Amino acid sequence: MIQVDLTGQVAVVTGAAQGIGEVILSRLLEAGASVVAIDLKAGDKCGFDQNRYLFIQSDVSDFDAAKEVVNRVLERFGRLDILVANAGINRDQVLWKMTKENWADVINVDLGGAFNYFAAASSAMKQQNSGKLIAISSINGLRGKFGQTNYSAAKAGVIGLVKAAAKELGKYSIRVNAVAPGFILTEMTDKMPEKYRNMAIEETVLKKAGKPEDIANAVLFLASDLSSHITGEVIKVDGGQYI
Template sequence: MNEKRIALVTGAMGGIGTAICHKLKDDGYLVLATHRPGKETAAQEWLQAESFTAEEVAPLALDVCGTQACAQALKEVMEKYGRVDVLVNNAGLTRDTTFKRMTFEQWDEVINTNLNSLFNVTQPIFKTMCEQGSGRIINITSINGLKGQFGQANYAAAKAGMIGFTKSLALESARSGVTVNAVAPGYTATPMVSALKDEVLESIKGQIPQRRLATPEEIAKSISYLASDDAGFITGETLNINGGQYMH
């Protein structure tokens, strides 16, 4: 059984996910970084590119859309490590289009990955967290789950659902020493966003009072705080990190 505290991060290999893994690793956690089954080679390349050692970050194949697959994989995690101290639900994708053009497949894929994954990944861990009397669950939602966004009815619905899930689960776990919170980033300088055309980036920055994008590291530091002992009396909250673009 591992002596380090254990943090499990879904969507670990994206821009924000990578920053979260670095920060939690620096905080002393062994980070279980999930990736899609069949992407083992890409996961190893990511580990090498980020200079993670096996004692710091361990890749974990996990189909966040598969209820039974998650239950089995996370049962094995519990058997191997004994506990999960921090769960960061960060897996997500977009399939943007106007609602009148949206296919059910585009709707379903986003809801499954961004919202149903919360059930699939959290439920196998939640009971044990409550039994052990401690734990941190942090769900990565979005500014667009609060204000909506043209062409993102599927994504905004899923991200808004994450906030309702967060509040409800926080009520269930409050007496057990388990906190459940959400972080809602605004536009963030991930490789995907930074690759946009300059005029598009400038247009985005023009909507933000601070006139810049968030850094992935700023998002990761908020997760680090919510995972810490210092945040033990914070639960059911959504932390907005958007440079003043939307004040809720």
């Protein structure tokens, strides 16, 4: 049986206090990696092997803080192999009512956060001549969604970031990929009115919502050697919602 073994590898996951990020964190720990969790709010530190787990409270939209986090990771673990830029927010509103704050917040966290962590991690990974950068985009960055000009723009931007970074970093054996989730049951989607949640499920061809585990499994694949010839790719995990 093929198993993903990340023993000895060091990973950073942003937005790891809940939802998709929290499950990515658990999966990476289960696969044997040491994991540094980043979030604005405190995560659950119980039950994890403290030799392989570190939580750092930090805002991904802060460029300098991302560099400091990566320096702390290198001091503590000596290397950085896997970076998962997962932290994200939404502030939905139609374009003509969108405030500049709601636009800027989503761009700064969802796109800026991925850029800040990719930039900081890539310089560490270049020294090692290896690494995996993974961003969580969205199918709404591929197709655009009503009420989400800010979010769709940020998530489309993440895909551009991934493709350009893959070209720049390939010669250092650093692979750069994105996962584009469809409708996944988390606190982010709990806030949606039931009508829209049902519409999203109806859009899928599998007629069901995704779970954070579905996204974490795709991240695990991209973080492992099972995907050693895949870079600059966007993997949709959406039950066929985008088709």
